[in-house]
Amino acid sequence: MRAYTEKIREAAKRLLSEDRVDVVIGFRKGTVALMNEPFLVKSADQVDRLYWDSNCGINLANYLPKRPDRVAIVAKGCDSRNIVVHLLENQIKREQLYILGAPCHGMIDRRRILTDLNGKEPLQVEETDGKVKLTGRDFEETLDRSEYLQENCAICIHRNPVVYDELVGDLVPEQENVDRYPDVRKVEAMIPEERWKYFDELIAPCIRCYACRNACPLCYCPTCFVDESRPQWVGKSIDRTDTRTFHFLRAYHVAGRCTDCGACERACPVGIKVRQFTKKMEKDIKELYAYEVGLSTDERPPLDTYRPGDPEAFIK
């Protein structure tokens, strides 16, 4: 991971000093352990604050829509797929972008680590191949990195960036024979009542803070459907009905665009597995329309196109 950091700094310095870009979007070390924060560098003397390790789960593509300037951006596999989505949706032009591809080994799920530390607060994190060393006030613990991957990273099949101008590390082998949808199938096997209950319990803790929306690179509508008031499509209270409507429409809104980057789940302050909604859409789109999001700029998104023989068994 050190190597990535060095490479990113070097590239950022070069790009900024040669005036190739106006800003570099990357990460810097967060003020809290296990939480790196997005960092926009505009002058070459600040590049040494750029940083990279396994706590860079936030999707940086979120900072791209409608930017007028020339941008260099550090992109993991999922970030790069979201960049492709932005390109397809005309949110930014390819000429404006300089993509520093970061082949990804999966990001760490901070929440699971904190649960297992049982109240002890890590103050420093260090990574050496395959291990995460956490140091706190009076403890030190070394954990296996692979056991604490974010759920979406553990089942990721696109770890390497799909578009890039330069790589900051060697391409990593893609995971093969991954079963991406065991949880979706589990729900599919239930009867409707059980499913309703399952999702009711899933979203029960929701406080409607919209962190999932804000963290999502796809959510750039000038007025979000939850903020519309005339007509008001979604109730704004934390009544179960309103919460359900919100989660349902949010999932539907990202259908055919979601890359399963996990930013929503990572951002949720109460730990709701919001990907349970979006993954169903992802599975259907893959099965019905053989489309995987963000792999190519040549193919239109699935809901922006059609084929004469699309399945319609449920239509009378």
Add this chain to the structure above:
Amino acid sequence: MTDWEPKIVAFLCNWCSYGGADLAGVSRLQYPANIRVIRVPCSGRVNPKFILAAFRHGADGVWVSGCHPGDCHYIEGNLYARRKFTLLNNLMEHTGIEPGRLHFSWISSAEATKFAETAREVVAAVRKAGPAQHFIKKQAEVA
């Protein structure tokens, strides 16, 4: 509730299904009166928000109907709609809405009999599913 009658909101496309409904009326075909028709310019105009809003406002079932694929007045509106509805229908069922509540059909303006038949089918299915409770807000209980 023995005298419960299902309330069904039907989004009908102006060019085909609405015409079909009209023809069914003119032809004096009988079908249950549980349907409230909302005329839309095209089935492609129907946003999932509309469907959820209908449920939230007390509909027991929703029926969306448009032109047959290939016959769209706007050439391809219903073909986009077909994909939208497929995903919507799947997500609805996946999150626990009973399959009998949401219906889709293609009915041309000449198919009055199909309209009446489908209306009967939809009403029967919704009647079987019973009153919809899921999206109705519970009133706070005040002592």
